Amino acid sequence: MTEQLKVDMIACDGHGVCAELVPELIGLDEWGYPVLANAPVPRELRKHARKAVTLCPKLALSLSNR
Amino acid sequence: MSAPQQRYDGRPRLLSRQAASIAEHMRAVGPLPKSVVPQLIDLVTASGLRGRGGGWFPSGRKMASVFGRDNRYVVVNGMEGEPASGKDKLLLRLAPHLVLDGAELAALAVGADRITVAVHRGTGLAGHVLSAIADRVAAGWGEVEIDVSEPPSRYVSSESTAVAGFVGGGEARPKADSARVSGVDGRPTLVSNVETFAHIALIARYGPNWFRQAGTADAPGTALFTVSGAVRNPGVYELPVGVSGETILRVANGCREPISALLVGGYGGAWIPPTQLHRPFSPEGLAPLGASLGAGIVVALPARTCGLFETVRVASWMAAQTANQCGPCFKGLPAIADDFAMIARDCSRAAYERLRFRLGVVNGRGACAHPDGVVKFVDSALKTFALDIRRHLSGQPCPGGPRVLPIPELPAESEDWR
Numbered sequence: 001m002t003e004q005l006k007v008d009m010i011a012c013d014g015h016g017v018c019a020e021l022v023p024e025l026i027g028l029d030e031w032g033y034p035v036l037a038n039a040p041v042p043r044e045l046r047k048h049a050r051k052a053v054t055l056c057p058k059l060a061l062s063l064s065n066r
Numbered sequence: 067m068s069a070p071q072q073r074y075d076g077r078p079r080l081l082s083r084q085a086a087s088i089a090e091h092m093r094a095v096g097p098l099p100k101s102v103v104p105q106l107i108d109l110v111t112a113s114g115l116r117g118r119g120g121g122w123f124p125s126g127r128k129m130a131s132v133f134g135r136d137n138r139y140v141v142v143n144g145m146e147g148e149p150a151s152g153k154d155k156l157l158l159r160l161a162p163h164l165v166l167d168g169a170e171l172a173a174l175a176v177g178a179d180r181i182t183v184a185v186h187r188g189t190g191l192a193g194h195v196l197s198a199i200a201d202r203v204a205a206g207w208g209e210v211e212i213d214v215s216e217p218p219s220r221y222v223s224s225e226s227t228a229v230a231g232f233v234g235g236g237e238a239r240p241k242a243d244s245a246r247v248s249g250v251d252g253r254p255t256l257v258s259n260v261e262t263f264a265h266i267a268l269i270a271r272y273g274p275n276w277f278r279q280a281g282t283a284d285a286p287g288t289a290l291f292t293v294s295g296a297v298r299n300p301g302v303y304e305l306p307v308g309v310s311g312e313t314i315l316r317v318a319n320g321c322r323e324p325i326s327a328l329l330v331g332g333y334g335g336a337w338i339p340p341t342q343l344h345r346p347f348s349p350e351g352l353a354p355l356g357a358s359l360g361a362g363i364v365v366a367l368p369a370r371t372c373g374l375f376e377t378v379r380v381a382s383w384m385a386a387q388t389a390n391q392c393g394p395c396f397k398g399l400p401a402i403a404d405d406f407a408m409i410a411r412d413c414s415r416a417a418y419e420r421l422r423f424r425l426g427v428v429n430g431r432g433a434c435a436h437p438d439g440v441v442k443f444v445d446s447a448l449k450t451f452a453l454d455i456r457r458h459l460s461g462q463p464c465p466g467g468p469r470v471l472p473i474p475e476l477p478a479e480s481e482d483w484r
Contacts, residue, residue: 008242009392010433029427033393 002040003063005049009033011060018061021052034061074280078304079288080264084160088198088205091163098167098208099270106175106270107133113274114286115266119143119226119259120332120360122285122349125266129176131246132256138178139255140210141233141245142169142263144185144195145217147224148332149472150363153290153302154260158183158191161264162198163207168263170208171270176256181212182233186219218484220477221333221387225434226257228389237483239389240434259361261290282308285348289359293318295366295470296325307359308351311343314364326369327450329471331360333380334439336446337373356446371467374410374454377447381406383473384440389483395437398428402444413461422448 005025007018014032024045025037041049041063053061085091102109111126132138142165146154158165169181185191192214199212215233217223223238230249232238241248249255265287269277278286285307291314294300298319305317311328315321327337330347336357345351349359367373385399402424408417421444429441448455454464 008433009394009431010242012393014393029394029398030424031393031397033397033431035427035431 001065003046003049003065004038004040005036005052006062006064007034007036008060008062011058013058013060015057017055017057018052021055022048025049026052074306079268079280080157080161080164080261080290081302081304083164083268085163088163088201088207091161091167095164095167095267095271098170100171100174102270103171103174106171106266109269109274110266113265113269113277114281114284115262115269115277116285116349117259118261118265118289118362120148120334120358122359125258125262128246128258129172129256132178132254133176135254137253138173138176139230139233139250139253140169140173140176140178140181141226141230141250141255141257142166142181142183142260143224143226143229143257144183144191144260145224145229146186146260146361147219147221148334148361148363149474150292150294150329150365151332151361152292153362155186155189155191156302157260157264157290158185158195162195163202164264164267165260166195166198166202166208166212166263168265168267168270169212170210172256172258172263172266173210178256179210180250181210182215182250183212184215184217184229184233187216188219192216218477218481219474220389220483221384222389222434222436223483225436227434230255230257232484239391239483240432240436242433280306282346282348282350284350285359289362291347291362291364293364293366295329295364296321296323296368297366298322308346308348311338311345311347311364314347315343315366321366324369325366326371327367327373329365329367330357330363332363332439333384333443333471334435335360335363336442337367337377337450338446339450356442356449365471367470368468371470372410372454372464373447373451374406374458374464375466376469376471377444377451378403378407378410379469379473380471381440381444383476384436384443386476388436389434392432392437394428394431398424398431399437399440402428402440406444406447409455410458411463413458413463415459418455418459 381403405421
């Protein structure tokens with residue numbers, strides 16, 4: 001099973017917590033909104049990705065199965 | 067499946083079946099063909115009909131995705147938020163019963179017990195549709211309850227999720243979930259364009275083979291084109307999908323002056339150069355240009371008007387039409403519009419480089435397609451007006467010329483999303 005990070009851009013406020021926790025998969029644009037890698041989360045980053053999902057202040061980040 | 071185009075008689079299908087009253091409508095197309103309801107989704111799928119609101123999504127597939135789930139709802143999207151489009155308003159005025167027939171048949175086919183027709187505020191259309199509905203009730207025509215709703219006149223309020231949200235008593239802002247999954251009051255909702263329903267009304271009566279006699283194999287049928295700009299006779303014309311740009315301009319009695327580009331699809335559409343007018347105007351025919359047919363809008367740009375300034379006017383208006391929900395949209399679109407203005411007005415090379423980068427950053431990152439439409443529109447301007455860009459960047463901006471594209475007044479701050 002592969003998982004991919006998804007952001008609900010309507011809920012997202014651009015706190016940027018996610019990009020700090022998983023910089024390997026999430027960057028920020030010039031306005032502070034996340035730009036997500038269009039690729040499945042590699043096994044070694046799963047723990048970090050889950051943590052980012054839990055810690056998003058707006059609960060805008062999620063992991064979806066593909 | 068092949069499209070036997072040679073059998074199409076060239077007559078308009080929707081516009082030749084105008085009827086103000088239900089009696090005239092009965093004479094034009096006969097009774098509501100309720101017996102086909104159980105097969106309607108299959109007939110629409112076989113017809114190859116694709117949504118005429120701009121997305122060109124296969125209508126049969128959309129209906130099937132709503133069918134079989136609980137508590138379904140149908141919304142007729144007559145919002146027509148594209149400023150250069152007039153076809154849906156025209157169709158609702160000239161053939162309201164054709165549209166309502168399509169909506170009733172679709173509602174019966176997917177198992178919906180309610181229909182709402184959404185039209186722009188302040189156009190008088192709501193009253194017109196309401197009297198058509200009253201006419202049907204009095205004549206005992208149809209059986210599904212139909213009402214009318216008037217969402218705010220904002221560009222993104224035409225988006226299907228926004229319309230469904232408003233009909234359900236919420237704000238007319240786009241949402242992340244598709245209306246098919248969670249539409250009016252969270253109900254699975256079939257939201258389709260006015261013209262799409264009118265085609266469904268005819269497919270139910272004359273069948274998918276008849277429908278496929280016009281148009282292309284991938285996009286069968288006729289479509290309504292709203293043609294404006296430097297043509298002699300601006301207006302709404304019904305033509306088979308896949309006619310060339312040359313034919314569209316000829317039908318509008320040709321151009322009254324030299325043109326430098328064509329805007330195709332709308333403000334979320336694309337500029338194409340006059341050298342591409344031989345192409346079939348269909349989703350597939352325009353795709354190689356990065357353009358799409360959208361809502362059937364064609365605007366001929368006079369050569370004496372500066373395409374860059376027209377792009378700035380539209381991009382700024384579109385930026386102001388954001389629903390203020392997604393950062394990349396409400397931050398990114400004004401930045402993109404400003405960059406383009408700095409290219410056109412101030413000959414700024416830095417703005418040009420920044421713009422090209424920002425187009426890539428903003429694309430695909432909103433909950434709805436609004437930012438993507440602006441990116442496509444601006445990107446097409448960079449390509450189609452490449453020579454003008456070079457001239458402006460080398461310090462020779464042009465005087466601008468007469469304005470062509472309509473820019474509606476922005477809604478007042480006080481007018482909210484309800």
